[in-house]
Amino acid sequence: MTTIEFINKLPILEQELKEALLEHSNISRHEKGDFIIKNNEYIKVLKIVLDGKVRVYQANEDREILIYYLNAMETCTLSLSACFEDCKSTVNAIVEENCSILNIPVRFVRDWNFKYKSWNTFTTNTFRESYNHLINQYSTLAFQPLKDRLFDYLTSKASNGIVKKSHQELARELGTTREVISRLLKNLEKSNRLILGQREIILLEKK
Amino acid sequence: MTTIEFINKLPILEQELKEALLEHSNISRHEKGDFIIKNNEYIKVLKIVLDGKVRVYQANEDREILIYYLNAMETCTLSLSACFEDCKSTVNAIVEENCSILNIPVRFVRDWNFKYKSWNTFTTNTFRESYNHLINQYSTLAFQPLKDRLFDYLTSKASNGIVKKSHQELARELGTTREVISRLLKNLEKSNRLILGQREIILLEKK
DNA sequence: GTATACCTGTGACTTTTGTTACAAGCCTAT
DNA sequence: ATAGGCTTGTAACAAAAGTCACAGGTATAC
Numbered sequence: 001m002t003t004i005e006f007i008n009k010l011p012i013l014e015q016e017l018k019e020a021l022l023e024h025s026n027i028s029r030h031e032k033g034d035f036i037i038k039n040n041e042y043i044k045v046l047k048i049v050l051d052g053k054v055r056v057y058q059a060n061e062d063r064e065i066l067i068y069y070l071n072a073m074e075t076c077t078l079s080l081s082a083c084f085e086d087c088k089s090t091v092n093a094i095v096e097e098n099c100s101i102l103n104i105p106v107r108f109v110r111d112w113n114f115k116y117k118s119w120n121t122f123t124t125n126t127f128r129e130s131y132n133h134l135i136n137q138y139s140t141l142a143f144q145p146l147k148d149r150l151f152d153y154l155t156s157k158a159s160n161g162i163v164k165k166s167h168q169e170l171a172r173e174l175g176t177t178r179e180v181i182s183r184l185l186k187n188l189e190k191s192n193r194l195i196l197g198q199r200e201i202i203l204l205e206k207k
Numbered sequence: 208m209t210t211i212e213f214i215n216k217l218p219i220l221e222q223e224l225k226e227a228l229l230e231h232s233n234i235s236r237h238e239k240g241d242f243i244i245k246n247n248e249y250i251k252v253l254k255i256v257l258d259g260k261v262r263v264y265q266a267n268e269d270r271e272i273l274i275y276y277l278n279a280m281e282t283c284t285l286s287l288s289a290c291f292e293d294c295k296s297t298v299n300a301i302v303e304e305n306c307s308i309l310n311i312p313v314r315f316v317r318d319w320n321f322k323y324k325s326w327n328t329f330t331t332n333t334f335r336e337s338y339n340h341l342i343n344q345y346s347t348l349a350f351q352p353l354k355d356r357l358f359d360y361l362t363s364k365a366s367n368g369i370v371k372k373s374h375q376e377l378a379r380e381l382g383t384t385r386e387v388i389s390r391l392l393k394n395l396e397k398s399n400r401l402i403l404g405q406r407e408i409i410l411l412e413k414k
Numbered sequence: 415g416t417a418t419a420c421c422t423g424t425g426a427c428t429t430t431t432g433t434t435a436c437a438a439g440c441c442t443a444t
Numbered sequence: 445a446t447a448g449g450c451t452t453g454t455a456a457c458a459a460a461a462g463t464c465a466c467a468g469g470t471a472t473a474c
Contacts, residue, residue, distance in 0.1 A: 058346040065349040067342065078342070081335045090342065113327065120321050127334040128288045134341050135274065135285070135297065139265040141348055142272040142382040145460065166421060175349040180461060182422060198421075198470065352430070373451060387431060389452060405440060405451070421470070432459070440451070 003027060006050050006102060009073060010122065017116040025104045030095045037093040043082035045103040048075045052099020057172070058091050065175030067091055068130070077130035080123060083109040141175070147184050149174060151193065154201060163201045210234060213257050213309060216280060217329065224323040232311045237302045244300040250289035252310040255282045259306020264379070265298050272382030274298055275337070284337035287330060290316040348382075354391050356381060358400065361408060370408040 003025060007018050027050065030036060036047060036054055047070075054070040056078065070076055070093070078091055083106040112119040140149060153174060154163050165173075167181045174181070185201065188194050195202040210232060214225050234257065237243060243254060243261055254277075261277040263285065277283055277300070285298055290313040319326040347356060360381060361370050372380075374388045381388070392408065395401050402409040 058342070058349075060346070060350040063350060065346060067345075077338065081338055084331055084335050087339075090339070113331065114321070114324050117321050120327070123331070124291055124320065124334075127331075127338065128291050131284065131288055131334060131338050131341070132294075132297070134338070134345065135265070138274075138341065138345050138348065139267070139272060141345065142265075143267045143270060147460085168421075177462065178422090179424085179463075183424080183461095186423075196422085354430085375451075384432065385452090386433075386454085390431095390454080393453075403452085416474095418473085419471090421468100423467085423469095425465090427463080429462070430460080433457080435456095436454090438451100438453080441449085442447100444445100444447090 003102060006048070006073070010118075012116075012118045012122075014116050014118060017112060017119055020108065020112070021104070024108050025102050028101050028103055030099055030101065032095050032098055034095045035092060036095060036101065037076070037079065037089050037091065039090060039092050040088050042086065043079050043089050043106070045079065045105050046075070046083055046109045047079045047093075048102040048104070049073070050100040050102055052095065053097040054093050054099060054101075055096050056091050056093045063175055063177065064172045066173040068133070069096075075122075075126050077126055080109065080126055082106065084113075146174065146176060146180065147187070150181065150184050151188060154194070154203060155205075158203050161203045161206075163203070164199055165201070166199050210309060213255070213280070217325075219323075219325045219329075221323050221325060224319065224326060227315065227319070228311070231315050232309050235308050235310055237306055237308065239302050239305055241302045242299060243302060243308065244283070244286065244296050244298065246297060246299050247295050249293065250286050250296050250313070252286065252312050253282070253290055253316045254286045254300075255309040255311070256280070257307040257309055259302065260304040261300050261306060261308075262303050263298050263300045270382055270384065271379045273380040275340070276303075282329075282333050284333055287316065287333055289313065291320075353381065353383060353387065354394070357388065357391050358395060361401070361410060362412075365410050368410045368413075370410070371406055372408070373406050 003022055007021050012018060012021075030052070037043065037056070039059070049070040049072060051072045054076075056067045056070060056076065057064045058067060068077075076093065078089065081087075082089070109123070113123055114120065140152075144152075150170065153170070157163050157165070167185065168178045170185075171178045171181045185194070185196055189196050192204060194204055210229055214228050219225060219228075237259070244250065244263070246266070256277040256279060258279045261283075263274045263277060263283065264271045265274060266272075275284075283300065285296065288294075289296070316330070320330055321327065347359075351359070357377065360377070364370050364372070374392065375385045378385045378388045392401070392403055396403050399411060401411055
């Protein structure tokens with residue numbers, strides 16, 4: 001995707017803003033495994049994924065937990081947040097599928113926020129949606145047993161009832177370890193809620 | 208606190224905005240135990256606490272978890288979020304100390320966001336700070352054992368090394384049950400990290 | 415093919431957290 | 445002073461999650 005194609009997909013009305021976006025942003029390409037953002041590094045640009053897929057997560061010594069995935073046309077809310085105050089990242093972002101990223105220096109993002117109405121709407125919506133989503137994740141984490149979180153997560157990620165992920169990946173996404181996921185999946189299989197394959201899980205319940 | 212006193216404490220520059228705030232907002236007073244916001248109700252006003260204290264939390268059948276406290280001069284980020292899209296609350300908010308609340312109908316909040324620069328800064332900062340705070344809470348919840356979360360929470364809430372809360376209150380704030388908190392506190396006492404009293408916990412470590 | 419890295423299964427055990435049940439202490443209002 | 449409600453303690457048990465150790469399967473690259 002080119003910058004122009006991207007801009008035309010955004011709900012942006014102002015011609016001037018379109019030109020500013022073209023002038024001040026650049027596109028970078030990244031391979032699977034590249035780090036886009038590292039914990040404790042300063043964030044200097046707003047990152048918008050044009051295509052591919054990026055995993056944004058927090059890590060402690062031995063475990064990780066997913067904050068969000070960035071898919072095509074999605075904006076990294078944390079780098080948006082950083083646009084309004086110089087700060088270090090508290091998360092990592094790693095490329096899961098080769099991707100193109102639109103980079104916009106933070107000062108423009110900040111300025112445009114009051115200058116262009118559609119940009120203002122864009123940033124506000126990004127914050128709002130991310131915040132609401134995170135609150136839900138938070139109380140799910142607090143209240144739901146892992147078994148349920150796992151099953152719901154599979155349901156949400158399935159396409160045609162199939163999830164193509166390894167147990168290790170699921171563990172990283174749900175903040176636990178591989179063995180625990182394997183055990184829970186096996187239990188779910190025994191109760192006929194899914195079928196396990198090699199890097200493949202077939203769900204037996206419709207949404 | 209009056210609306211005018213409040214407005215003068217805000218980092219608001221535009222005279223016109225000050226007048227609009229005065230004209231379109233109202234102050235309501237609430238007693239301890241009142242619900243300000245209930246789960247599943249529509250949010251129609253932005254709520255800013257002028258004084259007193261409000262607890263905003265999520266609940267499931269038998270447990271609760273704190274989202275945030277609103278103290279004097281603090282804004283309910285979730286009601287701010289609701290200003291930009293009609294939606295139901297996913298949380299409850301209950302008055303913990305008698306309070307005055309400034310209520311601003313959502314349509315003004317939305318309009319002012321692009322009309323007045325200082326209001327725009329105010330809303331953006333509110334979102335940014337809340338989002339960053341919640342991300343931290345999230346990974347703490349995912350990775351830290353309850354014992355550590357409890358101790359850190361006590362440290363953060365202590366004034367002069369003392370926390371005046373019952374075990375039940377702590378359980379509600381940390382998303383668990385009273386018995387669990389009692390047990391963990393007793394362990395912490397045994398390892399000389401604090402001293403337990405009646406509705407009082409004396410911390411034995413400096414920050 | 416075979417080496418290598420990833421992927422899955424699983425038993426045994428530990429730790430953490432939640433549940434149930436009950437006893438007793440403290441505080442406040444009448 | 446005493447009743448009722450909140451507060452704390454605690455044992456015993458159950459369930460959930462994490463850890464360790466090892467075995468064997470699968471896929472891919474050379």
